[in-house]
Amino acid sequence: MLKKGRGRVIPMDELAKRLEVTFIDADVKEKDRTSIRKFISTLKKKDIETYEHSVRIALIGARMARVLGIDPKPMVFAGTLHDIGKTMIPDSVLKKKVAYGPEDRKVMSKHVEYSHSILKEIHPFSAEVALYHHFFQKNPYPTTFPRSLLGKSPKQQARFYALLLSFADHYDAATTRTNSKRGQRLSPAGARKNLVKEFPQFRKMIMSLYDRDAFNEAMPFHPMKSILLNPRVVMRIRNKRGKLAVYAKPKFGLARRKLIQIK
Ligand SMILES: [Fe+2]
């Protein structure tokens, strides 16, 4: 049986800092920031990996929204809060170190309803997004839904954000965790392929988000796309033979500079 290993791609402190920057960028009000911080500190106490995952989803989600030209704020809320229901999942399942069996999956799938019920009074839009964040995948859940508190149009918007969130969710899981189905953690390109397999009807949107660098927001270990889109970190240095070498360094400074071209 394959062990469930998870890698941390960005240190926790760095993630927390990036979340604060994203709060500012997405114009999240101080009152809401406090509320989100409170929720995710509960998550952090329960399970650090779920906390880190949630922050990464907020970062990737906000970036995806910007790429698509929609408001990133709901992704910051729903990204950080979508798995808050996992605080109600017993540790024996949530922190299980071996692959899940059908019974574990059943227990785990309850987290979307728990997230919804925890959030519905305080953040009703995020509650709706959380409820649907596993609904668009190949094995969707839940199968029955509580009545929505939202009107027709906000409800549709929430479903769209839930779809985006599920892209981010799958991508993050594929690049940071091993599992029994697909094996080792995947490279960004592998995760993109995997994502298209899971959501074939949204291939075009996924490809466009990927090509426009949306998924790399929380991925310092594969910096090339970010680098190429961010000329400030590209350095042109003449080497000893007089050739022009173009080096690039990832945005967030966690990897060494890398030679990308010699002219
Ligand atoms: Fe989830």
Ligand SMILES: [Fe+2]
């Ligand atoms: Fe998640």
